[in-house]
Amino acid sequence: MTIRHFLTLKDLTSSELDGLIKRSIELKQMLCSGELYQPLQAKVLAMVFDKSSTRTRVSFETAMIQFGGSSIFLSPRDTQLGRGEPIEDSARVLSSMVDCVMLRTYEHRNIERFSQYSQVPVINALTDTYHPCQLLADMLTYVEQRGEIKGKTVAWIGDGNNMCNSYINAAQQFDFTLNIACPPGYEPALFAQHSNDSRLALMHDAKEAVRNADLVVTDVWASMGQEEEAASRTDAFTPYQVNAALMALAKKNALFMHCLPAHRGEEVTADVLDGPQSVVWQEAENRLHSQKALLELLLVDHC
Ligand code: CP
Ligand code: NVA
16 A cells, blocks of 8 residues: 655645545544544554644544554654654654654654655644644534535635645635735745636735635734744734724625634734634634544555
């Protein structure tokens, strides 16, 4: 069997992604009805975290427990990888013992290097450039709440960061329109490669981006690793706050999403985050169900 990695949404086809969303809904229903389903008995997931996490760690760990397998949490403080053992060597060793490796790290190039030397599937649990697992949960949440996302309009407001790049991938894979509103100088790196795609639009006006949107999404103004830039970013990003006035310009039944953790009063006001259009708690829970579908796709032999 060929090894499949999940480093970006482009590693699965559109129809595989649609199937994964449908399967997430089935797995969620099976869990709710108390059905025991343990396709990963005796399988082990190594979880390498170079950055902090609540949702990603707990959802992957719970997914493995529910599937009958187990996981090992590895932080740079405790591993030789953290002391400078080469990525390629670490990939060879880890993947000779476990069945899957999940990595959260800084440079995207490092997870690509790891995957090239891994004998088992590698999952991107966030890099500086992409956060594809979060997009699986976001797409699942939209489909559950409103049906198909194909043909809909999504407004990305704020930083052109890892989440924004993954939204660009999602617009292409799930076929929706994506209006991106960023402050000048904070545009997503991936946009330039796809600027001819009519589904993608880059602008500097948040109001223009949300007009007619079915879904409004934002994220923190300073991502992990950018803490020292926080103060300078606040000035640039203040006009991009998602508040009630901005949400009022979107469609009446528009949803609001945020991958969390959120900063109330900065990128989003409390009344929006905790308000009726927000589906952030469903979105967070759906990390579990969508990643179970991903683990099943990558690890269970369907032949
Ligand atoms: N959204 C997300 O990835 O959250 P964590 O950083 O808590 O994993
Ligand atoms: N853009 C954020 C996402 C956190 C889940 C970060 O990289 O810190």
